[in-house]
Amino acid sequence: MKDDLVIGGRPLTSRLFLGSGKFPSNRFIPKVLEASGAQVVTVAMRRVDTDFAEENVLQLIPKECLLMPNTSGARTAQEAVRIARLGRAAGCGDWVKIEVISDNKYLLPDNYETIKATEILAAEGFVVLPYMSPDLMAARELARAGAAAVMPLGAPIGSNRGLKTKELIRILIEEISLPVIVDAGIGRPSEAAEAMEMGAAAVLVNTAIASARDPVAMARAFGLAVAAGRAAYLAGTGATQQYASASSPLTGFLREE
Amino acid sequence: MSFFEKYRQYQDFAFADYFRSLGDGDIQRIIQKDRLSELDYLALLSPAAEAHLEEMARRAHGLTVRHFGRSILLYTPIYLANHCVNRCVYCGFAVHNAIPRTRLTLEEVAAEAQLIAATGLKHVLILTGESRKHSPVSYIKDCVGVLKKYFSSIGIEIYPLEEEEYRELVDAGVDGLTLYQEVYHPAVYDRLHPAGPKKNYAFRLDAPERACRAGVRTVNVGALLGLHDWRSEAFFTGLHASYLQNKYGHLEVSISPPRMRPHGGDFEPVEKVRDKNLVQYILAYRLFMPRGGISLSTRESAFLRDHLLPLGITKMSAGSCTAVGGRCQPEAASQFAISDERDVPAMVDMLYRQGYQPVFKDWQTL
Ligand code: SF4
Numbered sequence: 001m002k003d004d005l006v007i008g009g010r011p012l013t014s015r016l017f018l019g020s021g022k023f024p025s026n027r028f029i030p031k032v033l034e035a036s037g038a039q040v041v042t043v044a045m046r047r048v049d050t051d052f053a054e055e056n057v058l059q060l061i062p063k064e065c066l067l068m069p070n071t072s073g074a075r076t077a078q079e080a081v082r083i084a085r086l087g088r089a090a091g092c093g094d095w096v097k098i099e100v101i102s103d104n105k106y107l108l109p110d111n112y113e114t115i116k117a118t119e120i121l122a123a124e125g126f127v128v129l130p131y132m133s134p135d136l137m138a139a140r141e142l143a144r145a146g147a148a149a150v151m152p153l154g155a156p157i158g159s160n161r162g163l164k165t166k167e168l169i170r171i172l173i174e175e176i177s178l179p180v181i182v183d184a185g186i187g188r189p190s191e192a193a194e195a196m197e198m199g200a201a202a203v204l205v206n207t208a209i210a211s212a213r214d215p216v217a218m219a220r221a222f223g224l225a226v227a228a229g230r231a232a233y234l235a236g237t238g239a240t241q242q243y244a245s246a247s248s249p250l251t252g253f254l255r256e257e
Numbered sequence: 258m259s260f261f262e263k264y265r266q267y268q269d270f271a272f273a274d275y276f277r278s279l280g281d282g283d284i285q286r287i288i289q290k291d292r293l294s295e296l297d298y299l300a301l302l303s304p305a306a307e308a309h310l311e312e313m314a315r316r317a318h319g320l321t322v323r324h325f326g327r328s329i330l331l332y333t334p335i336y337l338a339n340h341c342v343n344r345c346v347y348c349g350f351a352v353h354n355a356i357p358r359t360r361l362t363l364e365e366v367a368a369e370a371q372l373i374a375a376t377g378l379k380h381v382l383i384l385t386g387e388s389r390k391h392s393p394v395s396y397i398k399d400c401v402g403v404l405k406k407y408f409s410s411i412g413i414e415i416y417p418l419e420e421e422e423y424r425e426l427v428d429a430g431v432d433g434l435t436l437y438q439e440v441y442h443p444a445v446y447d448r449l450h451p452a453g454p455k456k457n458y459a460f461r462l463d464a465p466e467r468a469c470r471a472g473v474r475t476v477n478v479g480a481l482l483g484l485h486d487w488r489s490e491a492f493f494t495g496l497h498a499s500y501l502q503n504k505y506g507h508l509e510v511s512i513s514p515p516r517m518r519p520h521g522g523d524f525e526p527v528e529k530v531r532d533k534n535l536v537q538y539i540l541a542y543r544l545f546m547p548r549g550g551i552s553l554s555t556r557e558s559a560f561l562r563d564h565l566l567p568l569g570i571t572k573m574s575a576g577s578c579t580a581v582g583g584r585c586q587p588e589a590a591s592q593f594a595i596s597d598e599r600d601v602p603a604m605v606d607m608l609y610r611q612g613y614q615p616v617f618k619d620w621q622t623l
Pocket residue numbers: 341342343344345348349350351352385386387455
């Protein structure tokens with residue numbers, strides 16, 4: 001069965017997205033992509049240095065993978081918009097992950113500014129994937145503003161604490177028709193699997209892979225976990241979904257009366 | 258409220274009594290905490306914590322990798338002018354030192370910039386002494402105009418300005434401020450700054466805050482270690498960083514732990530700050546501010562810098578020169594002697610060998 005995730009018209013076979021920020025060298029990125037099977041990798045525009053051959057991500061990312069520049073460092077919607085435009089001008093494509101953070105202590109996203117940036121960039125033809133705090137009303141606004149997916153945080157960036165916002169993300173998955181991609185906080189493959197079982201469309205992982213003793217092996221583990229979690233979701237996890245195919249398998253007989 | 262009020266809360270604090278009250282159990286418990294209070298931070302700066310440096314180091318390393326990854330931002334200073342009206346007793350550029358005084362012309366600034374840009378560096382920090390006559394804000398602005406063509410991020414380490422002046426420089430392309438209070442203890446500060454505008458402690462103390470209001474993205478604060486008791490000075494530096502971070506949420510805050518170096522004057526450090534003290538300071542600050550930057554300059558030796566690297570450092574200077582126009586004219590007078598003389602390729606090499614990514618660009622003027 002084909003189970004592609006389609007975002008911005010692009011079918012993706014892997015539901016693991018990679019963050020690229022914390023490796024000892026960008027030269028790890030191709031290896032990590034290969035080991036995990038991930039096809040989408042996000043790169044901070046602020047770090048893209050096309051003059052530094054060894055670390056130039058634009059050259060290092062395999063052609064079949066998709067580069068998603070992010071607006072890390074943006075403090076306002078305006079700054080995010082400018083960074084996104086710089087990215088497109090630099091040849092980074094149309095995808096952009098919006099990050100607007102006005103709190104550097106916890107790195108929590110500013111949903112309000114993020115919505116504004118999404119609206120402007122979506123109108124300019126960008127495929128916008130906004131990083132957000134998992135709030136239903138904000139997610140609805142993002143959908144209305146033209147986001148291609150929403151990326152709620154599982155826990156603060158770099159905290160490796162797992163799915164602390166699980167119940168809120170569950171609500172987004174139930175209520176929002178866009179793909180919900182869990183971004184940040186996932187510390188282990190089992191947590192990635194958990195998010196996928198719950199119905200997340202994909203997960204984005206950076207710190208947990210980059211800070212592992214063996215990042216390539218950890219990348220492979222995450223690839224497997226995400227695929228397993230997705231398969232479990234499709235198979236119908238948990239008692240509540242055991243009879244997903246029939247409409248009322250236990251009480252349907254009452255209609256016979 | 259200004260940071261001075263925060264300072265005053267601890268002004269009469271009995272540091273020695275507090276240090277004496279701490280046992281191994283207290284230190285161990287604090288090291289394992291998720292969020293440290295101000296007094297927890299002070300405890301990690303205590304003599305009692307010296308017995309726990311290895312445990313602190315493990316935790317500091319883990320936190321740094323998690324929040325910053327294995328990467329180090331490289332930057333370099335550019336000295337624009339050494340005219341100075343102050344008499345800081347510890348500085349080679351002080352007005353009473355008979356050294357040749359110069360100021361780079363815009364052509365000379367461009368020549369230095371070219372040499373630096375050829376090494377790949379994209380973050381620079383411009384420095385001047387304090388002389389509103391020789392290096393007025395308008396001159397700094399003109400220099401920024403030149404440097405913008407070569408670099409993606411420009412920081413200033415100059416005399417404290419008014420908020421409006423900071424705004425002018427931010428509009429011109431400056432995104433970072435480095436400003437060391439030098440000494441947080443007001444009476445000692447007063448003694449070490451016998452004359453000149455720098456005598457105004459409060460104006461300097463609040464300068465980072467004025468710069469934040471004017472829109473700088475990064476602020477780096479520090480105390481010059483060796484001028485006064487390092488434990489309390491380290492404490493106030495950390496508190497200053499934390500105060501700014503709490504008040505200006507968007508700010509990327511960092512500290513520097515500079516130690517006194519030989520310089521053109523004859524002032525001797527009041528206190529010897531040993532390597533292990535420096536290590537303790539870096540570790541304690543990392544545990545207190547898991548997301549705060551730590552910048553390490555070429556004041557320290559290559560050997561020490563290589564070993565401090567994994568403990569929490571996030572930025573390092575490279576290919577430094579502390580003389581005005583020193584890259585083009587090697588005989589120029591230095592503000593202080595640098596210790597790590599490695600050039601950029603040597604630093605890049607060292608970082609790769611230690612499993613760290615050298616980062617030349619971590620911001621770009623929008
Ligand atoms: S430390 Fe700065 S202000 Fe003081 S004398 Fe030196 S250059 Fe002048």
